[in-house]
Amino acid sequence: MRLVALDADGGRLDEEETGADGLPALVARWEAEHSPRWVWSDAAAWSPRLLAAGVRVQRCHDLRLVHRILRHSALVHDAQALRAADVWDTPLDPPEPVRDAGATLFDLEATSPRSGAVPSDLEETLAEHARQRTALSRAEDPARLRLLVAAESAGALIAAELQAAGIPWDVTEHDRILTAALGPRPAPGTPPSRMVAAGAEVRAALDDPLVPLDSPPKLLRALHRAGIDVPSTSQWELQQHQHPAIEPLLRYKKMSRLLTANGWTWLDEWVHEGRYRPVYVPGGVVTGRWASSGGGALQIPRQLRPALRADPGWRLISADVSQLEPRVLAAMSGDTAMIAAGAGKDLYSGIVEAGIVQTRQEAKIGVLGALYGGTTGDSGRVVPRLRRNFPAAMALVDGAAATGERGGTVTTWLGRSSPALEESWSQAQRAANQVDAAAGQQEAARRSARERGRFTRNFVVQGTAAEWALSWMAALRLQLARFEEVPETVAAAASGPVFSRRAHLAFFLHDEVIVHAPAEQAEAAATAIREAADAAGRLLFPGSAIDFPLDLKISERSAQK
DNA sequence: GTTCCCCGCGCG
DNA sequence: AAAGCGCGCGGGGAAC
Numbered sequence: 001m002r003l004v005a006l007d008a009d010g011g012r013l014d015e016e017e018t019g020a021d022g023l024p025a026l027v028a029r030w031e032a033e034h035s036p037r038w039v040w041s042d043a044a045a046w047s048p049r050l051l052a053a054g055v056r057v058q059r060c061h062d063l064r065l066v067h068r069i070l071r072h073s074a075l076v077h078d079a080q081a082l083r084a085a086d087v088w089d090t091p092l093d094p095p096e097p098v099r100d101a102g103a104t105l106f107d108l109e110a111t112s113p114r115s116g117a118v119p120s121d122l123e124e125t126l127a128e129h130a131r132q133r134t135a136l137s138r139a140e141d142p143a144r145l146r147l148l149v150a151a152e153s154a155g156a157l158i159a160a161e162l163q164a165a166g167i168p169w170d171v172t173e174h175d176r177i178l179t180a181a182l183g184p185r186p187a188p189g190t191p192p193s194r195m196v197a198a199g200a201e202v203r204a205a206l207d208d209p210l211v212p213l214d215s216p217p218k219l220l221r222a223l224h225r226a227g228i229d230v231p232s233t234s235q236w237e238l239q240q241h242q243h244p245a246i247e248p249l250l251r252y253k254k255m256s257r258l259l260t261a262n263g264w265t266w267l268d269e270w271v272h273e274g275r276y277r278p279v280y281v282p283g284g285v286v287t288g289r290w291a292s293s294g295g296g297a298l299q300i301p302r303q304l305r306p307a308l309r310a311d312p313g314w315r316l317i318s319a320d321v322s323q324l325e326p327r328v329l330a331a332m333s334g335d336t337a338m339i340a341a342g343a344g345k346d347l348y349s350g351i352v353e354a355g356i357v358q359t360r361q362e363a364k365i366g367v368l369g370a371l372y373g374g375t376t377g378d379s380g381r382v383v384p385r386l387r388r389n390f391p392a393a394m395a396l397v398d399g400a401a402a403t404g405e406r407g408g409t410v411t412t413w414l415g416r417s418s419p420a421l422e423e424s425w426s427q428a429q430r431a432a433n434q435v436d437a438a439a440g441q442q443e444a445a446r447r448s449a450r451e452r453g454r455f456t457r458n459f460v461v462q463g464t465a466a467e468w469a470l471s472w473m474a475a476l477r478l479q480l481a482r483f484e485e486v487p488e489t490v491a492a493a494a495s496g497p498v499f500s501r502r503a504h505l506a507f508f509l510h511d512e513v514i515v516h517a518p519a520e521q522a523e524a525a526a527t528a529i530r531e532a533a534d535a536a537g538r539l540l541f542p543g544s545a546i547d548f549p550l551d552l553k554i555s556e557r558s559a560q561k
Numbered sequence: 562g563t564t565c566c567c568c569g570c571g572c573g
Numbered sequence: 574a575a576a577g578c579g580c581g582c583g584g585g586g587a588a589c
Binding site for chain 2 (some may be wrong): 216217232233234235253257258261262289296297298299300301302320324325462465509510511512
């Protein structure tokens with residue numbers, strides 16, 4: 001394969017050829033000599049093989065991810081050429097981890113580039129890069145879009161690095177939690193003892209020795225037969241009722257969830273040599289949030305947090321942002337009252353102290369209602385008060401909702417736009433507005449419009465929060481990469497060649513990061529996390545008084561909240 | 562026998 | 574307690 005060096009205007013400066021085996025060494029040399037921004041087809045395809053060889057790059061431009069932003073962004077006016085190149089519009093997940101070691105027939109496929117992936121040959125890579133450069137240079141507000149492009153690309157590197165380093169995971173502690181909750185690990189195919197016991201209690205209370213507790217339709221019929229009149233078997237419906245079967249059933253459901261989602265089978269499949277290596281999917285959510293694929297990385301139950309444990313002589317530094325989304329909304333809208341309510345403290349308490357609501361819980365429900373479009377219950381009662389006290393913030397989300405109800409497109413702070421609607425949606429709306437439209441048709445169209453409005457209302461805030469989080473992690477990653485290496489004697493070998501001797505990101509969850517660091521670097525890592533949060537705030541909202549306070553802890557074990 | 566959808570629930 | 578947004582996953586069971 002060939003590497004080409006380009007100048008700032010896209011002109012060719014230099015090029016070099018190498019075989020696949022020589023690639024990491026050549027990349028390492030160019031990285032050291034030029035510190036370039038690597039333009040490549042897809043970090044998810046290139047980065048893992050470099051990391052495995054002990055090579056890390058500082059910056060990249062991920063053509064696949066950037067393409068998906070630019071082709072939809074309302075800030076890009078001249079996108080015909082980009083949209084025509086639709087092989088680049090690929091949502092492809094990273095390759096499946098090889099689960100079946102016996103599948104030798106497919107070994108070749110597992111190590112070669114992914115079938116159906118974006119092009120990776122030099123000419124098409126250069127052509128797409130040129131299209132993206134053109135689109136960016138002609139965009140409205142190119143500076144913001146360039147921040148987004150850089151942040152999204154940094155995210156692609158971080159996702160690959162998080163997977164390579166892994167989360168230090170204490171199998172013994174995980175087993176202890178499972179055993180305490182479920183009973184000792186049972187033989188394969190048999191349920192654990194405490195589930196068996198809870199199941200027996202439910203069946204006795206229902207006076208029905210054969211109820212299949214794992215089949216919602218059958219369980220629902222059995223509940224009805226016992227006189228428990230619930231519309232579904234969900235826990236919050238069950239909690240409304242008094243019956244001796246309810247308590248053991250809820251207990252059974254909790255245990256069943258833990259066992260099937262994160263039980264011993266999960267442990268065997270996903271934790272190896274003390275590391276859980278989740279598959280992150282940057283840009284996997286329409287709003288720009290990350291998704292995950294396999295292992296449920298973004299749904300690790302809080303109950304299992306104690307199983308995250310630093311290697312000997314290392315620490316975990318976990319930090320989450322307090323009320324990220326409302327703060328992002330306050331900053332975007334420049335709502336001075338809302339910014340002031342959160343300044344240096346808990347935003348919800350600030351709303352109470354400003355005399356807008358009585359309790360922190362009310363403040364939280366009201367703010368979530370504002371972000372999600374809640375109209376009923378407590379949230380519906382509090383939102384109007386927020387609308388009076390935070391007019392700019394509420395105007396921003398109300399405006400986004402109104403745009404969505406009309407079928408319009410909304411755009412995040414840095415330029416990611418909501419996906420286009422199906423033509424059938426607009427047709428249904430038009431049809432419902434004809435004089436002869438049936439009442440049911442009109443009601444369905446109104447409901448669908450309101451749903452779209454709630455989606456676009458939330459999109460601008462959730463999407464901008466995702467941009468803030470990417471900027472935070474990108475700044476943090478570069479700072480951590482400058483830390484000194486610690487001696488081989490305290491290396492965390494399981495973190496792999498790039499990360500075993502230096503503080504590194506180990507976990508990310510929307511508004512939370514965990515860094516795994518040698519004990520002597522823990523304080524410095526904590527400082528870096530705080531500085532990166534401040535930097536992200538200034539980068540996205542220069543001149544704004546908004547702050548992003550962190551809840552940060554240094555420990556050997558990740559504490560349960 | 563395989564594929565797809567729904568339910569329910571974990572996370573933010 | 575959920576509600577109002579965004580996800581992934583396992584299990585059951587219908588559809589193919």
